[in-house]
Amino acid sequence: MSVVDPDGESLRRRRRALRAPSPGRxxxxxxxxxxxxxxxxYGLVLLATALYTHYGDEATVDExxxxxxxxxxxxxxQPLVVLLASALWIAGGLxxxxxxxxxxxxxxxxxxxxxxxxxxxxxxxxxxxxxxxxLPVAGAVAAGRLPEASLHRLDYxxxxxxxxxxxxLAGLLRQRGKRIVLGLSFLMCAQDLVxxxxxxxxxxxxxxxxxxxxxxxLLRDKGPAxxxxxxxxxxxxxxxxxxxxxxxxxxxxxxxxxGGAAGRGVREEPLDGGRAEPVxxxxxxxxxxxxxxxxxDVVRMEYEFPHAHGGEPGRVGAAPRVPGAIPLPRxxxxxxxxxxxxxxxxxxxx
Numbered sequence: 001m002s003v004v005d006p007d008g009e010s011l012r013r014r015r016r017a018l019r020a021p022s023p024g025r026x027x028x029x030x031x032x033x034x035x036x037x038x039x040x041x042y043g044l045v046l047l048a049t050a051l052y053t054h055y056g057d058e059a060t061v062d063e064x065x066x067x068x069x070x071x072x073x074x075x076x077x078q079p080l081v082v083l084l085a086s087a088l089w090i091a092g093g094l095x096x097x098x099x100x101x102x103x104x105x106x107x108x109x110x111x112x113x114x115x116x117x118x119x120x121x122x123x124x125x126x127x128x129x130x131x132x133x134x135l136p137v138a139g140a141v142a143a144g145r146l147p148e149a150s151l152h153r154l155d156y157x158x159x160x161x162x163x164x165x166x167x168x169l170a171g172l173l174r175q176r177g178k179r180i181v182l183g184l185s186f187l188m189c190a191q192d193l194v195x196x197x198x199x200x201x202x203x204x205x206x207x208x209x210x211x212x213x214x215x216x217x218l219l220r221d222k223g224p225a226x227x228x229x230x231x232x233x234x235x236x237x238x239x240x241x242x243x244x245x246x247x248x249x250x251x252x253x254x255x256x257x258x259g260g261a262a263g264r265g266v267r268e269e270p271l272d273g274g275r276a277e278p279v280x281x282x283x284x285x286x287x288x289x290x291x292x293x294x295x296x297d298v299v300r301m302e303y304e305f306p307h308a309h310g311g312e313p314g315r316v317g318a319a320p321r322v323p324g325a326i327p328l329p330r331x332x333x334x335x336x337x338x339x340x341x342x343x344x345x346x347x348x349x350x
Contacts, residue, residue, distance in 0.1 A: 031107040038115035039107040046090055046099065046158065053093045065089060065156055070130045072138035073151040087126055091157030098159045105162060109169045113219050118165065121215055125164020129208035130155070133200045155200055160208040167212025168219055185209055 031039035053061050068085035075082060090096045110118040134155065140146040163185070170181040189209060192202040 029104060029107065031103060031110075036107045036110040036115065038119050039103070039110050042106075043103060045088060046102065049088055050090050050094045050096075050099065053089065066154060068156050069153075070134060070155045071151060071153050072134050072141070075131075075134055076138070083127055083130065086130070086156040087123075087158055087161060089156045089158075091159060098157070098162050101162050101166070102158060105169055106165050109165050109172075112169075112172050117219060121164050121168045121212055121219075122161035124215070125167075125208040125211045126158070126161040128211050129160035129164070129204040132207050133204045137200075153200070159201060160204050163205050163208035164212035164215075167209040168215050169212075171213060171216035172219065182213075 031043055033040045053065075068082060068089060070082050070086045090099045090102075092098070106118060106122065109121070113121075137146060137150050137153070141148055141150055166181065166185050170178045170185070173181060186206075186209070189202075189206040192198075192205055196202050
């Protein structure tokens with residue numbers, strides 16, 4: 001049964017329309033120089049190299065790509081240079097799926113964990129997946145199982161870093177979103193392994209995805225442990241113990257329906273290092289206008305508390321537990337102090 005507004009439009013349809021993606025929401029998902037600086041400026045570099053790959057001289061582009069390749073031969077000669085240079089290109093150019101995934105996934109991850117940690121996840125996935133796929137090739141060539149030409153196999157692109165960011169982002173989503181993202185990612189990796197068109201990429205993508213998933217515990221913000229106190233915390237206000245079925249602290253006078261004080265006896269004992277001092281008596285009115293009850297003692301409790309920042313312990317006096325407003329500390333300008341004329345009137349000798 002759906003609820004319909006006076007105009008005849010279902011509220012359920014209106015809510016569904018509000019959740020539908022709008023052009024404004026899609027624009028907010030794009031990287032910005034202030035909100036996602038890592039994705040924005042790195043994306044500009046990738047866009048420039050992609051445009052040069054598409055419109056530049058083919059011979060020059062081919063030479064640059066081979067110089068940036070993370071093949072086994074280049075990794076043995078200059079590993080740091082080629083690891084960074086290979087991440088400046090998009091395999092497939094302007095029409096690559098990983099270029100679109102970079103804009104959407106990396107920017108979403110950066111909004112959640114910041115630019116520094118996003119760059120760390122991207123670089124970690126790029127480096128680990130590259131080494132995990134190229135080092136076995138070098139070992140197979142050394143063992144004679146692969147030809148020497150495999151040492152110069154062209155290998156570049158951002159796909160490993162993007163897959164690591166996808167794995168890391170999945171751990172920050174809700175359960176439904178996590179299942180969808182991981183399901184689609186593993187399906188894509190399984191398809192690559194079945195087709196096996198590029199052995200390095202086919203094995204590198206799942207390795208990078210698992211690398212991002214391994215970062216879940218490092219990316220979640222951990223709050224302070226339960227029950228832990230900050231250094232130098234000031235002790236909280238003094239509270240008297242409560243009894244079962246009693247609305248206020250034990251021994252505190254209770255307000256009756258007619259405004260009188262339904263007094264109760266003092267039952268609490270002072271804590272270690274404290275003392276109790278009688279300060280007067282209260283004659284409580286009887287219930288429903290009846291005979292007044294017997295007088296009850298009013299006791300002031302004092303305890304010793306150590307100072308929060310060190311120093312000698314001092315006595316902290318608790319106000320007599322009688323009706324009335326609790327005085328506040330005097331402010332610098334003289335305000336913030338409340339009179340307790342109603343409570344003072346109940347004290348002995350007033």
